Amino acid sequence: MIAIKRRKMKKAVWIVTFLAAAAFTTVKAESPATTVPGTEEYMASLDSMMNEWHKRPAAIEFVVDSINESAEKLIEELPDSVYIARLAAINSPFHFTFNSQVKSYIKLYTQRRRDQVEQMLGLSQYYFPIFEEALDAANMPMELKYLPVIESALNPRALSRAGASGIWQFMYYTGKRYGLEVDSYLDERRDPVKASRAAVSFLSDLYDIYGDWQLVIAAYNCGPGNVNKAIRRSGGKRDFWEIYYRLPRETRGYVPAFIAAAYTFSYAEEHGLRAQAVQLPVATDTVMITQPLHFKQVADMTKVPVEIIRELNPQYRLDVIPAKTKAYPLRLAF
Structure with missing residues (x-):
């Protein structure tokens, strides 16, 4: 992790704030596709997304084949009763169903893709x-x-592949509807802070429609139109598992994968899963930039590698903060 002393950071932030734009270079990041249909397709998707981190200078290395033969023998097979009890013990308004679909994703996370989970x-x-x-x-x-x-x-x-972008995977028009700016220099769908606020607003609107969190999660994946169609074709039933086969194939795997993710992150220690260290700071500071600025200029003034600045500010497509008509945020480690 890159650490910057507070006094030096304050000085650097002051300088950065008043820097004018110099020469700009263009950098385009290639991003992987992500879908969650069945467990096999999801495994391929997970490998693709995690391999993207592997290729980037600020990320750590990981092994795609997450379990070797000797390690696999050490993984204890748990009875279903343990999974059921653990899911029931999670204090949540969600109803965490346990069935064969959920179990397959739990085993995917806790057995077959341990290294990816530890990096996450x-x-x-x-x-x-x-x-x-x-x-x-x-x-x-x-x-x-x-x-x-x-x-x-x-x-x-x-x-x-459908064009959804960022950590919350917003489509272009959905992102715009929830206030996320997208242009040649900027894609706020990739801004973890702004995209999180937009996602929460979207999820809140979906809950106002359905009043059921599993249906909300399904609608987040395939859209309210597809969920409404599945409800109509199921005779008005409003339970995810009762409309399961009327939903798109990807969405049928989406809710089980969500339940499995909640289980895995809640009980990572019980499965011997340990967080891998990554080169992202725990604490950051944000300064508003009022003039066009290149990451290289920020790196020169703060002595922070461009790669780290890029990791903390993924919304800027070309390593340029296009602050011509309004201020834009720049996140820095401290």
Whole structure:
């Protein structure tokens, strides 16, 4: 983790605030596709999203084949009663159903993809406080913080084949509807703070429609139109498992994956899962930039590598803060 002494940071922030734009270079990040249909497709998607972190200079290394033969023998098979009791013990307004679909995703997270999960546990130390702050401000269930685990593997640059972008995977028009700016220089769908606020507003609106968190999660994935269609075709039933086969195939795996993510992050220690260290700071400071500024200029003044600045500010597509007509945030470690 890059640490910056507070006094030096304050001086650097003051200088950064008044820097004018110099020469700009363009950097485009390639982002992986992400879908959650069945467990096999989800495994491929998870590998893709986590491999993107592996390729980036500020990320740690991980092994894609997460369990070798000797390690697999050490993993204890648990009776279903243990999973049921543990899910019931999670203090939440969610009804955490346990069935074969949920179990398959729990085993995916706790057995077959342990290294990816351990890296996400490390990333969660940076991202979860951001999600929790947005959820708390809106009086929303904290368990919704697990949605980005299955949406993007906590990758703020994740890009789906359908065009959904960012850690919360907003489509372009949905993002615009909830106040996220997208242009050639900026994609606020990739801003963890602003996208979290937008996601919480979207989820709140969905709850006003359905009054059921499993249906809310399903609608977040496939849209209210598809959920409403599944409800109509099921004779007006409003329970996720009763409309299960009327939903798109991807969404059928989405809610079980969410329940499994909530279980895995709640009981990581019981499964011997440990957070891997990542090069993201626990604490950050935000300064508003009022003139165009390049990350290289920020790096020169703060002595922080451009890679770290880029990790903390993934919304800027070209390493440029386009502050011509209004101020934009810059996050820095301290």
